[in-house]
Amino acid sequence: MQLGRHISGQFNAELESIRTNVLTMGGLVEQQLSFAMQALHKQDIELARQVIRDDHKVNAMEVSIDESCTRIIAKRQPAAKDLRLVIAIIKTITDLERIGDVAAKMAYVAIETPDLKDRKFHVSLEPLCRQAIAMLHQVLDAFARMDIEAAAEVHKLDDRLDSEYEAVIRQLMTYMMEDTKNIPHILQVMWSARAIERVGDRCQNICEYIIYFVKGKDVRHLDDQSIEEVLRKE
Amino acid sequence: MQLGRHISGQFNAELESIRTNVLTMGGLVEQQLSFAMQALHKQDIELARQVIRDDHKVNAMEVSIDESCTRIIAKRQPAAKDLRLVIAIIKTITDLERIGDVAAKMAYVAIETPDLKDRKFHVSLEPLCRQAIAMLHQVLDAFARMDIEAAAEVHKLDDRLDSEYEAVIRQLMTYMMEDTKNIPHILQVMWSARAIERVGDRCQNICEYIIYFVKGKDVRHLDDQSIEEVLRKE
Numbered sequence: 001m002q003l004g005r006h007i008s009g010q011f012n013a014e015l016e017s018i019r020t021n022v023l024t025m026g027g028l029v030e031q032q033l034s035f036a037m038q039a040l041h042k043q044d045i046e047l048a049r050q051v052i053r054d055d056h057k058v059n060a061m062e063v064s065i066d067e068s069c070t071r072i073i074a075k076r077q078p079a080a081k082d083l084r085l086v087i088a089i090i091k092t093i094t095d096l097e098r099i100g101d102v103a104a105k106m107a108y109v110a111i112e113t114p115d116l117k118d119r120k121f122h123v124s125l126e127p128l129c130r131q132a133i134a135m136l137h138q139v140l141d142a143f144a145r146m147d148i149e150a151a152a153e154v155h156k157l158d159d160r161l162d163s164e165y166e167a168v169i170r171q172l173m174t175y176m177m178e179d180t181k182n183i184p185h186i187l188q189v190m191w192s193a194r195a196i197e198r199v200g201d202r203c204q205n206i207c208e209y210i211i212y213f214v215k216g217k218d219v220r221h222l223d224d225q226s227i228e229e230v231l232r233k234e
Numbered sequence: 235m236q237l238g239r240h241i242s243g244q245f246n247a248e249l250e251s252i253r254t255n256v257l258t259m260g261g262l263v264e265q266q267l268s269f270a271m272q273a274l275h276k277q278d279i280e281l282a283r284q285v286i287r288d289d290h291k292v293n294a295m296e297v298s299i300d301e302s303c304t305r306i307i308a309k310r311q312p313a314a315k316d317l318r319l320v321i322a323i324i325k326t327i328t329d330l331e332r333i334g335d336v337a338a339k340m341a342y343v344a345i346e347t348p349d350l351k352d353r354k355f356h357v358s359l360e361p362l363c364r365q366a367i368a369m370l371h372q373v374l375d376a377f378a379r380m381d382i383e384a385a386a387e388v389h390k391l392d393d394r395l396d397s398e399y400e401a402v403i404r405q406l407m408t409y410m411m412e413d414t415k416n417i418p419h420i421l422q423v424m425w426s427a428r429a430i431e432r433v434g435d436r437c438q439n440i441c442e443y444i445i446y447f448v449k450g451k452d453v454r455h456l457d458d459q460s461i462e463e464v465l466r467k468e
Contacts, residue, residue, distance in 0.1 A: 059455045066452065070321055077311040087304055090324065173421070177414040183407055187424075194425070218300065221293045 011076045015085060018068050022089055022096075025061040026140040029096050030133060032058065032103035033199070037129040039110040040122045040192070051107035058100035062093045084216060088209040092143065095202040099136065102195040109188050121175060121182070121189045124168045125196065131161050132199040139203045148214045151207040152231055156224050161200040168193045245310050249319060252302050256323055256330075259295040260374040263330050264367060266292065266337035267433070271363040273344040274356045274426070285341035292334035296327045318450060322443040326377070329436040333370065336429040343422050355409060355416070355423045358402045359430065365395050366433040373437045373444075382448045382465055385441040390458050395434040402427045
């Protein structure tokens with residue numbers, strides 16, 4: 001009995017440590033996005049280089065957390081909710097790693113913009129990126145507390161990010177039409193905009209994993225209203 | 235002893251059935267991509283609608299295989315190689331589902347191109363898409379046989395897809411510059427090209443999961459040469 005409690009205590013400590021690592025990874029990814037946005041906005045090449053250098057840290061964290069998850073499944077044979085937590089974590093870190101890639105891509109665009117006058121095309125990315133960072137911040141917060149109500153709220157925010165993205169693309173298109181020699185560089189900025197818009201989709205994925213963990217129900221491919229219904233069910 | 239063999243026989247049958255489902259899902263995704271390409275090429279709206287309708291089948295297969303994987307972990311508590319297989323499958327189906335999304339996106343572009351003369355912009359997508367489909371076909375084949383040599387070969391093919399993609403984008407850019415009123419539609423075609431290029435990255439991911447399963451080594455974030463070295467090690 002005592003031994004059982006001891007083992008289960010160790011198990012909980014291990015699970016808790018993995019969760020903490022996910023949040024650390026999430027914090028790093030959030031910082032990477034924020035630095036990439038600043039690098040683009042202020043044309044800060046040194047900061048852009050740092051973002052690219054640090055991308056391997058995000059990758060290494062993904063690999064290491066993945067290993068911890070596989071180890072805990074093999075060693076502790078978790079069932080039910082514990083197992084769902086491990087599966088939710090394995091999926092969450094994949095999305096976090098891809099968000100890290102977005103930051104690195106944005107940093108490359110900053111480096112590949114030698115002409116200062118081209119910075120005007122980057123201006124429209126800032127509010128878009130701010131929204132994406134806010135969404136990431138909120139979903140990490142929901143993850144820390146495993147709060148399904150908060151997760152469902154973040155899930156809904158993606159529509160706003162999509163509208164903002166559409167507006168950015170329309171604006172960039174008019175720049176393209178005004179002067180066709182800007183097309184190659186504006187395309188780079190558009191790729192960044194699209195990558196940022198995808199950050200919202202990845203945050204939605206993480207919301208879905210939180211709900212999967214807490215409610216034991218897979219809500220991927222459901223709309224916001226159907227997700228609300230799942231949440232209301234006991 | 236007999237009972238043990240019986241249970242292990244059942245377990246193997248369950249694992250085998252999940253693997254078969256992954257291959258069925260892969261086959262469906264390959265077909266979706268192929269139909270989407272034809273729909274774009276021949277401006278076949280009916281076929282495009284079918285691709286969009288069938289996307290939910292791909293999604294449902296992902297959810298169902300995911301459930302089988304969680305169930306087998308909880309019930310059978312697989313260790314070592316068996317566990318790696320289940321983890322590899324959980325990750326593989328995420329990538330397959332996203333490739334399915336690419337097919338649906340291409341189908342939408344076909345539907346949103348009412349003007350027959352715009353079809354000329356779609357022509358350049360065909361060889362790109364053919365390459366991506368071939369890569370998917372080969373990686374599914376490597377998955378079926380869990381053949382790491384074949385996986386490493388497919389992994390290398392992505393460079394060729396990237397070069398083809400760059401060529402397509404350059405060509406589409408010249409169309410944009412020739413007549414700026416084509417910009418909005420050409421952008422749609424460019425998004426498709428980019429999505430197809432990402433199919434290659436997702437096939438590379440699946441190659442990495444195959445190597446992870448067989449060799450027990452996580453080769454994500456390694457270049458092709460380092461992967462070769464992992465393969466040579468016993």
